Amino acid sequence: MLQAAKSPAERIKLGRIGWSLISLGMLVAIWELASLIAASRYLPGPLEVVNVMIREAQTGELWTNISATLIRVAFSFVVAMFIGSAIGLSLGRYPGADRFFDSWLIFFLNLPALVIIVLCYIWFGLTEVAAITAVAINKIPNVAVTMREGARSLSKDLDEMAQVYRLGWWKTLRHVTIPQLAPYFAAAARSGLALVWKIVLVVEAFGRSDGVGHQLNIAFQLFDVPMILAYALAFIVVVQIIEMAILQPIMARANKWRR
Template identity: 70%
Template sequence: MALISTRISSTPKLIASPSSFAASLERLAWLTGSLLTLAVLWQIIALYAQSRYLPTPLAVFDVLWREGANGNLWKDTSATLARVAVAFVVSMFIGTVIGLVLGRHKTADKFFDAWLILFLNLPALVTITLCYIWFGLTDAAAITAVALNKIPNVAVNMREGARSLSKDLDEMARIYKFGWWKTLRHVTLPQLAPFFAAAARSGLALVWKIVLVVEAFGRSSGVGYRLSIAFQEFDVGTILAYALAFILVVQIIEFTVLQPLQLRVNAWRR
């Protein structure tokens, strides 16, 4: 009987697998078709405009190939990714701690809610400028500026997660004497995981954009720095080449890491 039940329970997975694979192929086909259509439209408009400020896709890919061959693309992209990674980890950790504290303690939430609103509405440009003035034109100042802009967003997400924790599940854990570690692992974290994944996905999109601004303002390396130099020279081809390269890197991280993570942490809801 155990063998039969095991086979029965595994059957839906076997049946669902081809469907999931077909859905992935369909999504890939739509994505490819959409991007190819965009590239064709871009090519047509660029050929019609005949302007150095609107290069064709082939011209942009030529710049991309040249920058990759001379090593500048890899050097600046890796520098930006390093700053993104550090700022992302710091902001996620601090923002998660703040959000959980505010979500679980009403007094702290009432007192610090105004602070949270203030930092949520503080322009990134102001934060970047102040950090460079206070701490100098250093990587530490750049990462601090990026983290300060992201921490409030993470805190808001995690505060909502902490507020939505089930009191019934907490009571069950106390009745069955789970202990703090088992309660954290099997009760609290599964409920918080979707909020954490959502904060991570939105956080990555926000962090890398701010990092580019930070680099354009006061760093001598990175994609943002290259974009600022290209802007001064009105080199639209280089601007588009570096932008496309970094968007591609971020999208790879999104599709291979963050989206599968969100699907996994939401699986318990089904």
């Protein structure tokens, strides 16, 4: 039987995967060559880092710390998306509120993350509440700005159509408003998660007794570069899996209604 020809989308997808593997292989080769030339314990080779990663996984420390980080990321992300979306939609729908609170958004967007983390730990103590609050506060302004633009872009013609056909508030929300806001929400979620990962690690390094950030801080104090790279690579792999398995399908579905 003749094999069916692959579609252009499938060929492009396979091509991207192939190029990604070649590119990563080249990066690993350069890393190995650099470690051989440097011959220093501060620049370990890929094999040494993988061995450390396997050892940490076998002892269970790797999974324990990654799990702790992921839980903090999840809670911070949900809080930031909920509050930030509510603020952004309110500002986008009410011009007066937008004019009044715009300077607030600018202030919090430019407030350094480190300052917020330190203040939260001072005010609330070295607790999980302080850690999650610090991460959420850093992310809420970004979500609010994105969702504000989404609220501003809502079609008045579609709203008038919904009123003419008497869809009611629930059907209007479900079939008219949410589909228009979905791409903005997905974009805020994707960019927000990328920011939350990074801030959670800083929060853990400053004031938590577990998590990837905590382990990186300990490894830094011991100048244990293989440990630093092992946890960094393991965390990157987990983030990429979440990106490809969850975020990319959500982005594709959110934009599916567009022509």
